[in-house]
Amino acid sequence: MRGKRFEPVKIGVIGLGSWGRLHAATLAGLAEAELVALEARRQASLDAVTTQLGEIPGWLDLDAAIAESDAEAWVVASSTASHVPITRALLEAGKSVLLEKPIADNLAEAETLAPLVNADSSNLMLGHIVLFSSEFRQLMDEVGGRGKVSYVNCVRHRRARTLEVFPDESPFHLTMVHDLYAAQALMDRVEPTGFSAQVHRTAQGAVDVALAQLQWADGTLGSFAAGFIAPMAMGAGGFDRMEVYGDGWMARLLPNPRPITVWDEEARWPMPYEIRVDPSGPTGMMAEELRCFCRVVRGMEPVPAGASYADAMQVQRWLDRLEASADANRP
16 A cells, blocks of 8 residues: 555644644655645744745634645644644544644543544544654564563653743653653553652752653563753753663664764754655655555555554553652652
8 A cells, every 4th residue: 555646635734843843844845745734823933934845824823724724634743732622623624633642731631532533543643753763663573573571661851941942841741751652562552550650840840850660460660761851961852762671682772862973062963863854855754654644644554553542542541640640759
């Protein structure tokens, strides 16, 4: 099916922060898609993207964007708090949606989308670029060939100023969630039996470090650390590390930053992820994720395991239990 040609999917992007702009630039270069609409809260955000990509229709009002644009599918890359109301409006209008994770700040709000989602989740795919990373795909092959995982250890840290840029987000929802999705895939969606978490707070009460532990019935352990505590000398994208241990083997992924460092007055990491957008065409995991979404919209393949609404709800339940544990463990 992947080699079969189809009419490009007309897609819009909602939310033009750094991730939304990257979605827009990637879509603009894909043969499988046609970027036909942008929606943002500020005119300056629309202007910045059209300066880069050309004249693409833009709106500051979601209802008008849905009613007036040609988009048949949308990428939602806005703040977590806005995910559910935006996605509800799109699904009610009969649109297909690629929604960046997590679905919501809490489980109860995420559950309200259930009546609008198709049984096979074909109208709602969750953003999960790790699934399309070449390194993670290789890791999944290694796990499949080597057998049971004993321990998963994930670290994901960002600069301290992340709290200023995303004041309404926490390490659980902004960063750790990606590693929880990866663990879900590694454990083949098996539900953990044990949940524990702790947080560190700034003097102002904001969570800047989150630690979590999961345990499965077969004895497998998972530990996760995510924080907004790194100094400014760290690359803007922070750093990520994943280690997976089994009986007599282990694997380590260092997906961020990518293994290219540039030095001048200071060290820089110009490619924090396996994502490139250039005139020859987009490559890497975001391009592959969006190509997959286009095929899903055209009914050519199902939503991949790990990116369905049911998968997202499982991880949302994990987040709720971990945050409840962190609250219970608060000094």
